[in-house]
Amino acid sequence: MKSEKAKVKTAFKNTITRRFSLLILAVCLVAPFSVAFSQTVKVEPKVVVAPLKQKTKIERKSVRRSIGTETSAEKSIAVDAKVNVSLCVREGILKINGWERNEIRAFVVGGSEVGFKVQQKNKQNDKAVWVMVTGSDPAKNKTVNSEECLSGEEIELDVPRGAAVNVKSRTSETTIQAVRRAVVKNIGGDISLNNIEQGINAATYQGDVTVENSGGAITLESANGNIVAFDIAPSEIGDIFKAKTNSGAISLQRIEHRQAEINSNSGSIKFAGEFQNGGQYNFGTQVGTISLAIPEKSSCKINALYGYGKFNSELKLAIITEDESSKAQRLVATIGGGDANVNLTTYSGAILIRKQ
Amino acid sequence: MTDKCFDIGTMQAFLDGELAAEMTETVARHVAACDECACLLAESEEESALTFSALEMELNALVPTQRLWTKINDSIAREKKSFWKPILAFLLQPQTAAFASLIFVAVLSVTLLSLKPNAPTNYVAQTGEIQQKTIQPIAKNQLSPPAQTPLLLPEEKNTETIKSVQNKAEYRAAKTAYVRPEKVLTDAKSRDTKSDALVPAVRENSGNILGEESYIKTIATLNTTVANRKDEILSPSARFAFERDLAVTDDAIARMKLEVRRNPKNEAAKQILRASYQNKIDLLNSVADKTELMASLD
Missing domain, CATH: 1.10.10 (Arc Repressor Mutant, subunit A)
Structure with missing residues (x-):
């Protein structure tokens, strides 16, 4: 009987111990999760509130502080005739104008301060050859970021005619005229360039690009806007003219470059002018129309690929090869002596050649 | 009785x-x-x-x-003794169970504590860090590939760039991958002009046109880059135009591919196909460039 009691006792002990240990295990398993869950719930609103807004607030504060009570800011600096001017613009209407003086004058209305940061000087005359125009005055505010972008309702810059201008901007209508070279990149806003002598590189992701009466190597890009260029000539042999847009139209008149690459995805291309002897011209669209208005006495070799599109010419063509049987139609023909090479490629757009 | x-x-x-x-x-x-x-x-x-x-x-x-x-x-x-029975018996012992539970709790606590820095409190800060990484401007001279690099990237290298383009190095890799097809195209063009007879020799057995794989890889890389950012980069109207242009280009690629497969000697179809590929790359790259510019202005 004693042994039986002992057995029962042992069995009871074992059962209790096992159950107790299982209970501890369960509690231990649940406890960390409940703690973590409670922490997560507490923290969650902080995620939504986002310090990014705080960052923006801080930036604005600093800008407002720098503005103060002034409504405009103006500053000038003596520079070399062939100075490089760099600036970035957060917002505002930007106008850059070339003048005869060897100095830069910056004028901002209703916006940031103006400052110059000389990056490099000419060793011979000790004049600045590379200047950054900033949205803060390093002389006044040494703590503020010296590379702060300009912002304001209107931003005007007068620079020497021989200046090369490099502009980056977020949202601005940019107009540059009468300078040696211009490089402009806009996220949004139109770009208008006039009388740029030795080259342009202009790109905007939402807006139009207009160039007139300019020369040099030209590269024009727009994601959604139109590109218009007229009276353009190379400044050196080998300068290339490039224009590219995704969904905008490209309109070109009197382009004197011997090499041109013009592309639009869904927009149309219109070219009016002469093809230079020995020139190489590439026009391409995906669905847009390629329309060439050229003199009757033009001399070029046309190599047209028009997929599902169509080809039509008002000028007399001396056909070399024509393949209309396949789904990638091809036509090779000459107009006049065939001096310039003109490649026209479209997937389903039309190719039209008209008399000018 | x-x-x-x-x-x-x-x-x-x-x-x-x-x-x-x-x-x-x-x-x-x-x-x-x-x-x-x-x-x-x-x-x-x-x-x-x-x-x-x-x-x-x-x-x-x-x-x-x-x-x-x-x-x-x-x-x-x-006679019926198995391998697991003694282990099971050992584990079912109350002392063992209690000890195991203690170890488990300890490990769980350590894991939770180690995960705490990535908890939602710091999540935004982490996002900020990522943005800081993306704002690194990339110099133009960094974009051009080294002179002796092969035209096609190894498979592993490309998949690495596909994974993420959040940091500068990866973005540069994506850009490098973008630059390559132009070289391929240039090569193709020069070969076309120099000698048309060279083209069939370079053509692959699978019927792919010259450099098609390179285009496809580049497009895949850019697609990943653009897919991650297009919602925040493009405005609704720009997004609409982008998607429409992409659809048109994809349609052109599909049809011209079919045509090339039907008739591998159709040089016109090949040229349109190449142009369509290049258009698609340009299209995707315009978004990637915009991302870069926005980052440089932040």
């Missing part, structure tokens, strides 16, 4: 209940009628009672039986 009397053994068996039913009935009927046998049965009962009371402890203890059963069970268990 009516019948023959039964011997002591039968009486004992009767008492023990070991007789057959018919025999038990006969014995019972006989004992009821026979005084001698009744006395003998009474004696036997007394003896049995005495014996059982004397041996009660021994009989109830069942020690030999228990031992026997234990031995039998052990031998059976030994």
